[in-house]
Amino acid sequence: MAVSTGLIEMTEVEAGLYLHFSPPVYYSVSNPHDPAAVRGARARREDFRMWQNELPSADADLRLTLARLRRSTGHGDGYITSAIFAHQRLEELPRLKLLQRRLVHLDLHRLKAIDGVLNKIDASVTAHMAVIDEELTDFLTPTRANQNLPTPGEIRKKLNAIIQTLDTSVSEKDDPLPDPRDHFEVGFEGDRAYITVETDAATGLEIDIRVRKHAAANNMSLVDAYNDLMRGEGNTSVTLNIYRAHDVEDAPGWMSDVGYINPTFTDELAAKATRIRDMDELKDKMVKGYATPEDIKAVIIGFDGGCSEADCSCPGHRTQMEHRVNHADGGPTTAANMAAFCPTHHNVKTDGRMTYIIDPHTREKYLLYEDGTYVISEPRGPLSLKERRWLQTVGQRMHNRRERVRKESQDRRNLEKRAGLSTPPPTEDDPPPF
Numbered sequence: 001m002a003v004s005t006g007l008i009e010m011t012e013v014e015a016g017l018y019l020h021f022s023p024p025v026y027y028s029v030s031n032p033h034d035p036a037a038v039r040g041a042r043a044r045r046e047d048f049r050m051w052q053n054e055l056p057s058a059d060a061d062l063r064l065t066l067a068r069l070r071r072s073t074g075h076g077d078g079y080i081t082s083a084i085f086a087h088q089r090l091e092e093l094p095r096l097k098l099l100q101r102r103l104v105h106l107d108l109h110r111l112k113a114i115d116g117v118l119n120k121i122d123a124s125v126t127a128h129m130a131v132i133d134e135e136l137t138d139f140l141t142p143t144r145a146n147q148n149l150p151t152p153g154e155i156r157k158k159l160n161a162i163i164q165t166l167d168t169s170v171s172e173k174d175d176p177l178p179d180p181r182d183h184f185e186v187g188f189e190g191d192r193a194y195i196t197v198e199t200d201a202a203t204g205l206e207i208d209i210r211v212r213k214h215a216a217a218n219n220m221s222l223v224d225a226y227n228d229l230m231r232g233e234g235n236t237s238v239t240l241n242i243y244r245a246h247d248v249e250d251a252p253g254w255m256s257d258v259g260y261i262n263p264t265f266t267d268e269l270a271a272k273a274t275r276i277r278d279m280d281e282l283k284d285k286m287v288k289g290y291a292t293p294e295d296i297k298a299v300i301i302g303f304d305g306g307c308s309e310a311d312c313s314c315p316g317h318r319t320q321m322e323h324r325v326n327h328a329d330g331g332p333t334t335a336a337n338m339a340a341f342c343p344t345h346h347n348v349k350t351d352g353r354m355t356y357i358i359d360p361h362t363r364e365k366y367l368l369y370e371d372g373t374y375v376i377s378e379p380r381g382p383l384s385l386k387e388r389r390w391l392q393t394v395g396q397r398m399h400n401r402r403e404r405v406r407k408e409s410q411d412r413r414n415l416e417k418r419a420g421l422s423t424p425p426p427t428e429d430d431p432p433p434f
């Protein structure tokens with residue numbers, strides 16, 4: 001028997017679950033009032049069950065498993081192997097697995113993104129995996145009705161940020177991330193050339209901003225602007241903003257598009273900074289004109305992180321500042337009345353196809369579309385409430401680590417004292433005492 005809820009026929013089980021739990025919080029991909037989301041959730045649940053049921057045992061011959069799944073699913077080896085690894089990874093993340101079993105909000109694409117990033121670290125360090133499991137589960141738990149689900153790219157960024165804050169002293173290795181390698185290469189194919197450069201994130205962001213600014217100023221393509229700058233023509237001055245919590249010790253930094261950067265790199269960049277601004281003091285700054293000054297823009301990007309449209313991946317430094325209440329209608333130029341939008345979604349708002357309300361406390365945006373639907377778009381910048389809370393967690397973890405290291409060294413000194421050693425014996429590397 002099927003039960004109708006008005007929009008779509010749910011199966012009896014689905015309707016029963018819906019009536020019993022009637023979830024007050026859910027991601028838009030699990031919206032029980034959205035027919036496409038209901039069908040999508042069904043497909044996701046079946047896909048999740050299938051892979052979980054087909055996971056090979058530890059002693060299974062992987063080639064036989066692959067051959068069988070190729071026949072059963074029609075997918076290629078690469079797709080199947082990464083799906084198996086992604087599902088096996090959940091065994092190392094028991095909290096996330098529990099959440100996923102309940103909500104089934106993560107599709108294979110997102111599970112593969114999680115597995116891909118975790119390949120970087122030593123999963124046998126259980127203390128690391130426990131922190132990752134807890135903070136990733138928190139990141140992927142809905143707190144509002146119909147909020148947008150983080151994209152695979154956002155999940156990757158969050159995971160990288162968590163990994164950067166891990167206590168590496170419990171690991172065998174000094175650093176859970178592989179050493180970065182700078183790289184420059186020009187490759188040719190026919191009459192086309194491909195230029196590849198690997199450098200640090202701050203330099204990469206600076207090049208991106210420089211090229212875009214030069215292109216806009218001279219009304220030329222990005223490639224023409226890049227070539228122009230390489231030939232030493234034109235000069236652009238750029239501002240790189242690095243955000244860092246001042247009330248959290250050893251806090252990671254944050255940059256547009258890059259996301260969080262490790263504390264050591266943040267220290268290096270901060271040492272080169274020409275100006276330091278307190279974002280909290282600028283939060284309520286208001287100016288008379290329509291144009292947004294750089295400091296107010298920095299606050300808005302610090303809150304929103306990127307384009308405010310749910311699921312849009314446009315980074316903060318490429319967004320435009322949008323007056324929620326138009327300036328002409330008396331809307332002030334201040335962070336509370338403004339949001340970052342990419343040029344495309346800025347047009348959607350200007351055309352009246354979408355309007356929005358900003359929650360003044362959380363900075364979440366309630367986007368209301370002309371067809372009557374809505375979505376809650378979560379802010380992704382480091383000044384947003386959720387990110388501030390996460391940074392406090394990181395600060396607490398750093399504090400606990402320092403306490404532990406201090407206690408261990410005290411214990412060692414006490415032991416040495418009891419053994420009658422006031423100073424440690426010289427090692428072979430020490431110079432002779434004369």
Ligand SMILES: [Zn+2]
Pocket residue numbers: 307308309312313314341342343344345
């Ligand atoms: Zn956008």
